[in-house]
Amino acid sequence: MTEDEPTREESAPPALSRRGLFGLAAGVGAAGLALGAGAGSAAGVAIGRSRAAEEASPVYPFTGTHQAGITTPMQDHLHFAAFDMMAGTTREDLRSLLRDWSYAAARMTQGLDVSATGAVGGSPEAPPDDTGEALGLPASGLTVTFGFGPTLFTADDGTDRYGLAALRPAGLAKLPAFLGDDLDPAASGGDLCIQACADDPQVAIHAIRNLSRIAFGRARLRWSQLGFGKTSKTSAAQATPRNLFGFKDGTANILSDDTQALADHVWVASADEPAWLAGGSYLVARKVAMLIETWDRVRLSEQQRIIGRDKSEGAPLSGGSETTAPDFDKKDAAGGLAIDARSHVHRAHPDVNDGIRILRRGYNYVDGNTDLGRLDAGLFFLSYQRSPVQFVTLQRALSTDLMNEYVRHIGSGVWAIPRGAKAGSYVGAELFT
Amino acid sequence: MTEDEPTREESAPPALSRRGLFGLAAGVGAAGLALGAGAGSAAGVAIGRSRAAEEASPVYPFTGTHQAGITTPMQDHLHFAAFDMMAGTTREDLRSLLRDWSYAAARMTQGLDVSATGAVGGSPEAPPDDTGEALGLPASGLTVTFGFGPTLFTADDGTDRYGLAALRPAGLAKLPAFLGDDLDPAASGGDLCIQACADDPQVAIHAIRNLSRIAFGRARLRWSQLGFGKTSKTSAAQATPRNLFGFKDGTANILSDDTQALADHVWVASADEPAWLAGGSYLVARKVAMLIETWDRVRLSEQQRIIGRDKSEGAPLSGGSETTAPDFDKKDAAGGLAIDARSHVHRAHPDVNDGIRILRRGYNYVDGNTDLGRLDAGLFFLSYQRSPVQFVTLQRALSTDLMNEYVRHIGSGVWAIPRGAKAGSYVGAELFT
Numbered sequence: 001m002t003e004d005e006p007t008r009e010e011s012a013p014p015a016l017s018r019r020g021l022f023g024l025a026a027g028v029g030a031a032g033l034a035l036g037a038g039a040g041s042a043a044g045v046a047i048g049r050s051r052a053a054e055e056a057s058p059v060y061p062f063t064g065t066h067q068a069g070i071t072t073p074m075q076d077h078l079h080f081a082a083f084d085m086m087a088g089t090t091r092e093d094l095r096s097l098l099r100d101w102s103y104a105a106a107r108m109t110q111g112l113d114v115s116a117t118g119a120v121g122g123s124p125e126a127p128p129d130d131t132g133e134a135l136g137l138p139a140s141g142l143t144v145t146f147g148f149g150p151t152l153f154t155a156d157d158g159t160d161r162y163g164l165a166a167l168r169p170a171g172l173a174k175l176p177a178f179l180g181d182d183l184d185p186a187a188s189g190g191d192l193c194i195q196a197c198a199d200d201p202q203v204a205i206h207a208i209r210n211l212s213r214i215a216f217g218r219a220r221l222r223w224s225q226l227g228f229g230k231t232s233k234t235s236a237a238q239a240t241p242r243n244l245f246g247f248k249d250g251t252a253n254i255l256s257d258d259t260q261a262l263a264d265h266v267w268v269a270s271a272d273e274p275a276w277l278a279g280g281s282y283l284v285a286r287k288v289a290m291l292i293e294t295w296d297r298v299r300l301s302e303q304q305r306i307i308g309r310d311k312s313e314g315a316p317l318s319g320g321s322e323t324t325a326p327d328f329d330k331k332d333a334a335g336g337l338a339i340d341a342r343s344h345v346h347r348a349h350p351d352v353n354d355g356i357r358i359l360r361r362g363y364n365y366v367d368g369n370t371d372l373g374r375l376d377a378g379l380f381f382l383s384y385q386r387s388p389v390q391f392v393t394l395q396r397a398l399s400t401d402l403m404n405e406y407v408r409h410i411g412s413g414v415w416a417i418p419r420g421a422k423a424g425s426y427v428g429a430e431l432f433t
Numbered sequence: 434m435t436e437d438e439p440t441r442e443e444s445a446p447p448a449l450s451r452r453g454l455f456g457l458a459a460g461v462g463a464a465g466l467a468l469g470a471g472a473g474s475a476a477g478v479a480i481g482r483s484r485a486a487e488e489a490s491p492v493y494p495f496t497g498t499h500q501a502g503i504t505t506p507m508q509d510h511l512h513f514a515a516f517d518m519m520a521g522t523t524r525e526d527l528r529s530l531l532r533d534w535s536y537a538a539a540r541m542t543q544g545l546d547v548s549a550t551g552a553v554g555g556s557p558e559a560p561p562d563d564t565g566e567a568l569g570l571p572a573s574g575l576t577v578t579f580g581f582g583p584t585l586f587t588a589d590d591g592t593d594r595y596g597l598a599a600l601r602p603a604g605l606a607k608l609p610a611f612l613g614d615d616l617d618p619a620a621s622g623g624d625l626c627i628q629a630c631a632d633d634p635q636v637a638i639h640a641i642r643n644l645s646r647i648a649f650g651r652a653r654l655r656w657s658q659l660g661f662g663k664t665s666k667t668s669a670a671q672a673t674p675r676n677l678f679g680f681k682d683g684t685a686n687i688l689s690d691d692t693q694a695l696a697d698h699v700w701v702a703s704a705d706e707p708a709w710l711a712g713g714s715y716l717v718a719r720k721v722a723m724l725i726e727t728w729d730r731v732r733l734s735e736q737q738r739i740i741g742r743d744k745s746e747g748a749p750l751s752g753g754s755e756t757t758a759p760d761f762d763k764k765d766a767a768g769g770l771a772i773d774a775r776s777h778v779h780r781a782h783p784d785v786n787d788g789i790r791i792l793r794r795g796y797n798y799v800d801g802n803t804d805l806g807r808l809d810a811g812l813f814f815l816s817y818q819r820s821p822v823q824f825v826t827l828q829r830a831l832s833t834d835l836m837n838e839y840v841r842h843i844g845s846g847v848w849a850i851p852r853g854a855k856a857g858s859y860v861g862a863e864l865f866t
Contacts, residue, residue: 079799119679120745124734131729132679132744133797136672186804202662202675205799209808213729221806226799229635239569242635246552246565296564296646301557311565312553364566366512366638366659368800371619373654375642 057138057199062106064420065279066267067427069143070359070384071256073235075197078227078363079204080285080380081212082190082413083219085152091162094152095432097218101146101194102426104214105207111139114210131213134206142198144207146427147283147415150174152191167431169274171282171387172416179399180409187287187411190222195283195382201228223411225287227363227380234361240314240322244290244364244377245406247307248314251322252349254359265357266384276430279419281384284391287365287411290378295406306402308343316345328352340402347401348394356393359384378407388414490571490632495539497853498712499700500860502576503792503817504689506668508630511660511796512637513718513813514645515623515846516652518585524595527585528865530651534579534627535859537647538640544572547643564646567639575631577640579860580716580848583607585624600864602707604715604820605849612832613842620720620844623655628716628815634661656844658720660796660813667794673747673755677723677797677810678839680740681747684755685782687792698790699817709863712852714817717824720798720844723811728839739835741776749778761785773835780834781827789826792817811840821847 060068085094104114113119119132153168155161174189194211198204205226212221230241232250236257240248254261263269270278295303304310308317308326316326318338328346330338339346350357362381370376385391391414398404421427493501518527537547546552552565586601588594607622627644631637638659645654663674665683669690676682687694696702703711728736737743741750741759749759751771761779763771772779783790795814803809818824824847831837854860 081802120733120743122733124737125732127730128679128733128736128744130679131677131725133675133677135675135679135745200662201799202797205810209725212806212808213726221802224802226801229633242566242568244564244566246561246563246568292564292642293646297560299558300553300555300561303561304557310553311561312568364635366634368659369654369657373645375638375645377638 057111058141059110059139060141060143062102062109062144062421063423066281067143067145067417067420068109069145069195069197070266070281070361070417071234071262072141072143072197073238073256074230074232074361075141075143075204076199076228076230077197077201077204078380078382079196079201079208079224080227080382081194081196081208081224082149082222083192083194083212083215084222085161085191085219086217089161089218091164091432093218094162097215098146098428099426100214101211102421102428104211105144105146105427106421108134108203108207108210109139109142109144111137111142114214131206131209133209134203137200137203137206140198140200140203142196142203142207144211145195145197145283145417147193147195147417148172148428148431149189149191149193149413149415151189164431167274167276169277169416171389172414173388175284175388175395175412175414176392178395178409180404181412182408182410183412184287184410187223187225189413190415192219193283193285193413193415201226225285225365225380225411227365229364231362231364231379231381232360234359243379244292245295245303245307247303247309247311248322250360250362251309251314254357261357262359265386265390266359268386272386276433277416277418281359281386281417282388282391283415283417284381284383284385284388285411285413285415286381286395286409288379288381289376289408289410291406291408292375292377298406305340306343306406308339308345317343342400342402344398344401344403347397353394353397356390358390358394384417490544491574492543492572493574493576495535495542495577495854496856499714500576500578500850500853501542502578502628502630503699503714503794503850504667504695505574505576505630506671506689507663507665507794508574508576508637509632509661509663510630510634510637511813511815512629512634512641512657513660513815514627514629514641514657515582515655516625516627516645516648517655518594518624518652519650522594522651524597524865526651527595530648531579531861532859533647534644535854535861537644538577538579538860539854541567541636541640541643542572542575542577544570544575547647564639564642566642567636570633570636570639573631573633573636575629575636575640577644578628578630578716578850580626580628580850581605581861581864582622582624582626582846582848584622597864600707600709602710602849604822605847606821608717608821608828608845608847609825611828611842613837614845615841615843616845617720617843620656620658622846623848625652626716626718626846626848634659658718658798658813658844659800660798662797664795664797664812664814665793667792676812677725678728678736678740680736680742680744681755683793683795684742684747687790694790695792698819698823699792701819705819709866710849710851714792714819714850715821715824716848716850717814717816717818717821718844718846718848719814719828719842721812721814722809722841722843724839724841725808725810731839738773739776739839741772741778750776775833775835777831777834777836780830786827786830789823791823791827817850 113130115129119128119130153164196204196207232253233240243249268277268280314322318327318330332338365380366377546563548562552561552563583605586597629637629640665686666673673681701710747755751760751763765771798813799810
């Protein structure tokens with residue numbers, strides 16, 4: 001096992017701070033007290049989801065060098081949520097929240113209820129700890145990945161709310177504006193983020209719902225996004241999926257078994273500052289609306305010119321198969337470049353971006369339809385990189401490619417992704433040492 | 434084979450009316466003509482999704498006595514869409530739309546592109562017929578079910594736009610208002626509806642997207658809904674799923690192999706009027722928002738009292754297991770009724786509703802979150818019945834049950850569901866004979 005692989009030890013969640021779950025019930029008076037009692041007296045009641053989980057379903061460890069959900073083979077469904085700390089919360093509130101979140105995430109990723117008493121094992125006179133809709137469902141490959149936004153370290157007004165300003169990584173700042181940005185503040189930013197991925201949407205949604213609930217009184221959901229269907233290949237075993245423009249996407253992505261590329265492009269190293277982020281990464285999220293109906297009326301040859309690949313196989317227009325490296329100097333029969341210099345594949349390529357690569361992990365989204373009867377759909381782009389500079393460089397190149405006529409960036413966020421929780425500890429513990 | 438089973442003959446889609454696909458390209462001038470030519474010349478080019486479909490994945494026939502998607506075991510994902518005919522359209526527009534929709538649906542349900550030339554087999558100088566995002570994906574159990582709303586027969590202003598008023602079933606009318614209704618017109622009604630269900634959301638979404646596209650110039654998407662995770666058991670082989678309140682739901686549903694119950698409660702018989710609807714059904718859709726955060730603070734015993742079943746196993750509170758019939762006369766230790774008379778299970782039970790039963794086929798939905806950071810989530814209720822009166826009777830009983838404190842009906846629609854397409858014909862052909 002190398003330093004770059006998650007450890008496979010059994011996850012050992014930290015001791016639960018009951019404050020979070022207790023806080024849940026505070027609104028119902030006496031029932032709040034009953035929850036505490038119920039939880040205490042129910043020790044040994046092993047009611048959880050694993051009992052009924054009979055299907056073969058991947059289970060990923062929560063603890064390890066790196067958080068799960070980054071190099072984990074992409075699951076089928078995403079529920080992403082950004083949170084803001086509530087006004088008046090303290091450093092200890094943040095710390096207890098992170099501890100409670102890790103405790104619950106460690107359990108849920110193993111296919112268990114959110115606590116030992118869970119959905120049905122507590123006192124009948126208290127609200128259950130777990131909301132119950134995942135009872136009987138297997139772990140479904142659930143991963144839960146936590147991130148810290150720039151505002152967690154320094155609020156927009158400059159306040160150091162949690163005594164963390166000195167620990168803020170130099171690279172962790174709101175992304176610069178890009179050409180064509182049309183960002184909705186209600187789908188951007190957030191002090192904290194959680195990426196929940198699972199093969200069953202009910203399991204991913206259950207995770208976000210219960211983590212939101214645990215945050216009660218400390219952090220509040222700012223925005224969220226559901227996604228499906230993958231848009232990037234993250235392991236060699238996966239077929240390259242298609243995006244909502246009908247093209248294979250993410251062919252040249254960093255694969256999860258390419259240890260060297262991960263070390264070079266994804267993981268923050270000890271030599272990078274600050275020390276607490278070593279083994280971590282940076283997550284960039286971009287909600288990219290796709291003008292589906294407009295795209296669908298573009299002729300095939302033009303669609304292919306815009307992307308730089310053929311639609312059928314995903315081969316670069318310079319020839320070969322999907323995995324053939326594009327030849328940007330290749331001429332077509334008419335003497336022009338086979339791959340347009342403003343095509344998406346050219347503008348995104350490491351060869352024209354100082355060798356920059358990122359680990360893409362985005363999902364398609366459909367948020368219903370607009371008032372005009374058009375699909376409200378697109379790409380929820382997620383990428384992991386060693387520094388946000390990688391994304392910024394690529395996006396500057398991409399913001400003038402031919403595809404921009406058919407997309408709008410409407411949401412944005414950047415978060416530092418700490419290393420994985422050590423056994424007996426929690427994600428983010430290094431911030432408080 | 435009985436009359437009540439879908440025929441298993443190979444689907445033989447009707448001849449394509451090219452008007453629909455031609456209409457798609459009309460906006461791009463010369464390319465529109467090129468599409469026609471490309472489609473014609475590409476006969477024999479067998480490019481479709483089935484080629485790359487290597488996974489085992491159910492394929493359901495499109496033609497048959499009944500439309501698929503009613504008694505079909507519930508797939509994992511739903512994309513439902515309601516359409517309005519566009520102003521100025523003719524009877525022939527409607528007829529050609531239905532013909533084109535059946536042609537495309539017959540192909541897509543078999544794992545094929547929307548037309549013979551599909552996503553990549555047409556002229557490069559024309560927009561592809563198929564949007565391409567399902568290329569390489571298997572059929573994934575896709576079913577496409579079409580329905581006709583009251584306004585298709587008689588517009589709200591009384592106009593008989595398509596010469597169909599005389600064929601309007603007496604039972605096909607806007608549902609009456611129920612206590613507590615808070616309906617959004619933008620999530621209600623529609624001249625036509627399409628229910629697309631598949632085990633892969635990308636396949637269901639691809640179907641609705643391409644059928645919307647085919648409707649260009651004739652019908653326009655009015656509203657749509659994505660759903661996941663099932664909320665009802667429709668075959669004995671399925672475990673009873675849980676709704677977003679964490680309870681098993683649909684335990685007492687009509688199962689797809691219960692031929693007698695289907696004949697009694699779901700399929701319109703020849704003796705019912707009008708004749709064109711024999712072998713069909715009525716679909717009711719209700720978008721039911723669930724006040725998740727409020728529910729989650731209710732103590733377990735109260736949650737169980739409201740539902741009338743225990744949360745763990747789904748057994749009625751009168752005792753037994755999930756499949757035990759509830760005993761509404763059973764007393765608890767304190768001498769009260771074990772199952773509250775206002776519980777959901779009591780109010781919904783056939784024994785207190787003149788034996789009325791319906792076939793439920795709803796899905797959970799999560800439409801992101803509200804501005805207050807709460808989950809915008811609930812149940813997209815779908816039920817099939819021989820007459821809308823069945824739903825109306827049940828909903829009148831349910832609209833005062835204990836659960837109403839935690840739900841809001843925000844969308845509503847009713848559609849007549851014609852019989853399945855005959856080989857060589859299309860869904861709805863009986864309207865035009």
